[in-house]
Amino acid sequence: MRLYLEPSVLVKLFKKEDHSTKMIDLIATVDDEKDWFACTSRWSLLEITRALRKDRKPKELIELDLKELTRHRITFLDVTRPIITESERLVASRDLYASDALHTATYASARKPRKLEAMLSDDTHFRRLGTVIKIITLEEAQLP
Amino acid sequence: MVRMEVVSVSAKLSKREAILLEKLTREYGFISKSEAIRSAVRLYLNLLELRPKDRLRMLQLINEMIAPGTKTSSELIDEVHREDDSS
Numbered sequence: 001m002r003l004y005l006e007p008s009v010l011v012k013l014f015k016k017e018d019h020s021t022k023m024i025d026l027i028a029t030v031d032d033e034k035d036w037f038a039c040t041s042r043w044s045l046l047e048i049t050r051a052l053r054k055d056r057k058p059k060e061l062i063e064l065d066l067k068e069l070t071r072h073r074i075t076f077l078d079v080t081r082p083i084i085t086e087s088e089r090l091v092a093s094r095d096l097y098a099s100d101a102l103h104t105a106t107y108a109s110a111r112k113p114r115k116l117e118a119m120l121s122d123d124t125h126f127r128r129l130g131t132v133i134k135i136i137t138l139e140e141a142q143l144p
Numbered sequence: 145m146v147r148m149e150v151v152s153v154s155a156k157l158s159k160r161e162a163i164l165l166e167k168l169t170r171e172y173g174f175i176s177k178s179e180a181i182r183s184a185v186r187l188y189l190n191l192l193e194l195r196p197k198d199r200l201r202m203l204q205l206i207n208e209m210i211a212p213g214t215k216t217s218s219e220l221i222d223e224v225h226r227e228d229d230s231s
Binding site for chain 2: 007008009011012013014015016017018020024025027028031047050051052054055056057058061064065068071072097098099100122
């Protein structure tokens, strides 16, 4: 399976909550299985940092969490000028948050070249984008 | 006789960290603060050398023990997005 990881599922790696163990299993699958691929925007690192800060994690732990993320086979896609332009268009036309638009535009730009099958998101996030891009939840993701 | 090669590493601690180190060195019966730090470094390096999946599991546990949050990942990310939008 080839997935774009939206930041809320990545934050799950550092919290004990519904499906957080499955998220660890999914990353382990990406690490081990050749036909699995995962990517996200480099911007996600900032959102994850802010979310962990809001969750009152100490600085040293946040730094360790971020370093851990980059030790796995997750590809971090650059925020390019065309992605910003497409994000602007999405914010103006669909009334999205800037970050949601950026992830949508990044997914759209990587979908063909990276052969992405879906964006992995939790059950509440990105539901409103269901008509624009294919969303699957951790509950729906089938691991080998 | 096996001679172990050693290197010295110095580190600056804040006053609060130095007091905590002093206290824990006493409480845990380390022979010195250096020994307490060596032990902490070994433990940390062991954690970073775990298999990737085990490392993630341990890190999740450490996050939960050190700073258990009440909000879900989804709520936290949603708040982050609302910050962008709050102006």
